[in-house]
Amino acid sequence: MIFKYEFIRKLLPIKMSTFLSDMRNTGGKKTIVDSLSNHYKHLNTIKPVVNSFDPPPKHVNAKSRPASKQSNLSEVKETFRRVSSVKNSKSSFSAPETFHLSSKLSQNRAKKKNSQITDHENNIKSMQRRINRIGSASERKKNPYDPIAHPALLLRDRDETNIYMVTDEFMQKMNQPPSISSAYNEIANNNKPVISDRQRELLEVPYIRLAEPEKALALKKEMLEIIVRKRILSQQDLEKFCSLVRERNSHIKSSEIDEAINFVINQVAS
Incomplete structure (x- = not known):
């Protein structure tokens, strides 16, 4: 029996030897002719395939292999x-996609710096709302013994408990407007920050912001107003006042501060 296909040969549990056709009989001749015709037929429909029957490459010892020259620019070439291969080679002159986000940087910085001030203002508003609600109908209803919010207490007999709630003295107290106790004033005074004399002097000196368009002119006006109001006329007091002005407005250009101070000194001297 002749096995024409290799996969049938692999299915057999026992490896069979290759059968050699005999040219001396008719069956052997027919087998050889059929194999030749099949060979020519397969040559017409042949396809390129990987030759899996090639012998493995010869092993070369690493010690005998000559060292290859390494280029210093190999990593640079690989990077380029x-x-x-990733980026587009065309030049793009359009604005970046996140260009509009630059306008939000200053707003975010301002919110971050003023976060404590915002929380303080919210706390003040919340306390003000609570103070305004004192004595209101909604707050009085929370007290079950309030005779104004719950008029049924006025009809109780005097023998019942909590009769003191409907006395005239209690009614007068209920109708009184809310007031701040002395203990609260004492606590508020103790919590005030301690300001040194140096800080108090600086707070009385004019302060010009950077956003002011004409800083020198604004500084002249405020300095003259303070000099007239506090009557700073002596040379010693005037020099001390000018030094405080320089210290508090150090964020402004020195030329603008000198211009304002010279103008004020000339006006006072005249």
Whole structure:
């Protein structure tokens, strides 16, 4: 029996030897002719395939292999190759996609700096709302013994408990407007920050913001107003006042401060 296909041969549990056709009989001749015709037929429909029957490459010892020369620019070339394959080579002159986000940077910084001030203002508003609600109908209803919010207490007999709630003295107290106790004033005074004399002097000196368009002119006006109001006329007091002005407005250009101080000194001297 002749096995024409290799996969049938692999299915057999026992490996069979290759059968050789005999040219001396008719069956052997027919087998050889059929194999030749099949060979020519398969040559017409042949396809390129990987030759899996090639022998493995010869092992070369690493010690006998000559060292290859390494280029110093190999990593640079590899970087350029990867970048050029990822990015578009065309030049783009359009604005970045996140260009509009630059306008939000100053707003975010301002909110971050003023976060404590915002929380303080919210706390003050909340306390003000609670103070305004004192004595209101909604707050009085929370007290079950309030005779104004719950008029049924006025009809109780005097023998019942909590009769003191309907006395005239209690009614007068209920109708009184809310007031701040002396203990609260004492606590508020103790919590005030301690300000040194130096800080108090600086707070009385004019302060010009950077956003002011004409800083020198604004500084002249405020300095003259303070000099007239506090009557700073002596040379010693005037020099001390000018030094405080320089110290508090150090964020402004020195030329603008000198211009304002010279103008004020000339006006006082005249």
